[in-house]
Amino acid sequence: MSKPSSRSALYRLIEAGQLAHKALLVPLIEKGLEPGDDAVLFVLGRSGTTETALADELGLPIDMLTARLERLADRDLITRQAVGPELEPGIALTERGLRIRNSLADHWAMLEEALMGELKPKHRKRLAGALGRFVELLRL
Template identity: 75%
Template sequence: MSRPSSRSTLYRLIEAGQLAHRALLLPLAERGLEPGDDAILFELGRSGTTEMELAAELGLSEVALTTRLSRLIDRGLVTRQAVGPELADGVALSERGVRIRNGLADHWTQLEEALMGELKPKQRKKLGERLKRFVDLLSF
């Protein structure tokens, strides 16, 4: 069996994925955050929520989420406050958390634009659909 070519599309896709992953982790590390903290910040950026709802949305155990939230609260990125119409105990982003979340989102947008910037809208949509199909085929 021959060795996979470094010119193959799959090889380039793997290489791009690894480099994109590293590029997305860099601003987290620069801010003293851990991988996965961005998911919490993005989810809380939509609105405040209860810890139970947040754990369910992120697929984390309540214990794992509590550990992460404690660290983010200590860093001043998340605050405990009443949320929703029932004013349930919950968590939301602080002003600092909003700024950091926005910075991370801007960085994500820049990487997305570097990937898709030269493509026309229809080409972007087709690429997204094909990548989704590929991911679905590999998911078992």
């Protein structure tokens, strides 16, 4: 068996993943946020929701989410308000939270474009599919 080469596709994929992860953390840290806060802001950017529904979507126990939500509320990124057709008690982004969420999404889109920009739409779809299959294979 040959030893892994720094020219192999897997090596490059690992390196790119690590660097992309670091690049995605930069705007979070600059805004005084913690890793994982972006996931909350992205979910709430679609619409307000209840804490239980948010915890379910993020795959977190409610007690782990509560402290994060308190911190985000203290920073005026989220607010408590009635949500949905039943007007249940819930949470939503404030204007400041929406601006920060949009800024993070723009940064994400810039990195996505750096990865896929040179590819034609058909090749983008193929690459995304291949990466998805690889992730599923590794999860087994």
